[in-house]
Amino acid sequence: MNTAAPTPRPQLVYLVFGAETYHQEAVFSIASALALLRDAQDAAIDIQVFSDNPEPYRLLPVRVRPLDEATRKRWCEPHGYHFRTKHVVLRQVLQESEVALLIDTDTFFHHSPTALFERVQPGTLLCNAFYTKYGDNRESILYSALHQRLRDMGVADDDMMTLNSGVMGLHQQDAHVLDRSIELMDELFPHAQGAYTLEEFCLSIAAYRTLNVRECPDLIHHYWSRKQLFRAKVKAWIAKHAANPTSALALDDTRQVSAHLPRPPRLQRLMYKLVTLVLPKNQQQFIREILYGCYEHENEFDQACAPVWWDKARQNQEERQKRPIDAHLLEHWFANPVVRLILGERREAIYEHLMKSPGK
Template identity: 65%
Template sequence: MAAAARPQLVYLVFGADTYHQEALFSIASAIAKLGNPGELPLDIQVFTDNPAPYAQLPVRIRPLSAETRQAWCQPHGYHFRTKHVAIREVLKDTELALLIDTDTFFHASPLALFERIQPGTLLVNARTMRYRQGAASPLYSVLAPELKAQGMADDDMWLLNSGVIGLYQCDSALLDRSLELMDQYYPRTPTAYTLEEFCLTLAAYQRYQVSECPDLIHHYWSRKQLMRAKVQAWARKHAGQPLSADALADVSQVSDHVPRPPALQRLLYKAATLALPVEQRQFMREILYGCYDHANEFDRACAPVWWDKARQNLQERQDTPVEADQLLHWLSSPLNRLILGKRRHTIYQHLIQA
């Protein structure tokens, strides 16, 4: 297969190490599902400001300077505009491309995603909700009257999640249109976090077929901190050799389930905390969720996330700030010392540092 005809799997990664760790794991999961790291039937391109994390991966690095990224965000400095520019750049040189967000991993071969793209078809992660269901958003309150009047949208239009954007080169005009709409509507809806997805939706609506792939990838925009903890644990263990047999085997151990204790254990935690003052009970149950000894090492890595969530939820329940003295007092009570044992020192240190 000629290079220009090979499917192109594209990532756009810049900024904090977290995003590079996510991309590293996503790429490793793609290669693991392809089955043969030495002979990939597709090309992987990474637009990035930091090529170092990808040194051990069979990818093409597309250097992304701060100046280029800023230019891609213009005319309004809109951060997510860069996604559409990146895949449009790739489609200048290739027949078929798919841009995927870093907070993803593969349940199946990436080739299965490309099989869902045909000329005239836009592949996205998923349909999310009807336009009318987002009536509280400025994308509806500000734009809906004029979009309906112009025949560009209606209340039943499905909004799209752009964690995946897949297109044939012959359909790249869709990206030109979505960029035009972003530039037009951003000044009127600057607080709309999903403007990029919305403009992709408008550009495709009634003009292109839409295909989805939530069964083929997991896009962890929900429960992100728990999933990041798993991914970061994998990256700490395997970043030096991400394509080793052990690393690829461990990919399948990073599951998409929320690592809660079993139902019976949760009942035991509830019973154990009934003797605590009412205001401490929910906090301690959530702390104990992070103490459960999961068999899976990547589920165990989620413990600090549960502890952080316990503190966050406590803060939302009380009017005064959660201070270190309060945490120390609660964790040092006789019952909590009995329940937590020596783990309470680790928990306390994590919470005050966080």
């Protein structure tokens, strides 16, 4: 049992394990926080990283807390639900700290982390964002599978707001909400029909009519949508700054990784639409989307998204035609003289990329 007095310093917490891309996301998210903490007065916060791999964080001013496979699996029990681990980690930190905030790796900061902690007051849960009222999405698995059970339990109704748990911030005195959310996950998992978001749904139930809930989409960007585009930006930043991620240039460059989707301007998109009208109808949208990745962005991190547009063009085409684009068809389309003219000198690089990239 931990008998030490809890630290009053706010704790910014990450949970990272598995594929390299998650560690890259976390490193960039931490760097974006550090960049903004430079400008904040009284920015006395600690950053903790629970991770199976300490190496990516070696050059960052963080406390790495080793997370071995056996511990992680234990925290996922009794059903092997890995998102349960988020609540266990935050609960553990709140045993040691007066206030803590766990944030997902696929995030970056618009404002100093201190602004988030200002919203974590006693009696308040800070989440990333509200979704909708529970009863507004009756087609969801969570509604069809659980609504009657929850009504019978008396813990939720159609007016309950559902929450995005990309951010979870609490005071130590309110840690009981995590005990309840973990209890609900364990109880409801067998009935939830594999619902991916059961974890944040149980947090919604645990906080309902118990805590004031605030959100913070104005303070951070959580790129759970269009993830591949933002991962391309992050990977470009990592490639440039991995050797010195806390240098002034590296921290300044975090501001250049923006929340906007790097699409061509509207007039340019209209031009792409017009120029592709001369192609066979079944190729027009495909080449149009390929051209999205050919636009020359001034921002180097937006420019790094080009291959993502090409891969997305292929995926969309395969979904439209309900079959993969095989090598023969790809070669035939890219050999079209009009396509050669439209794509110009980039045609060969795009073709080679698509030939090497696995289809959907």
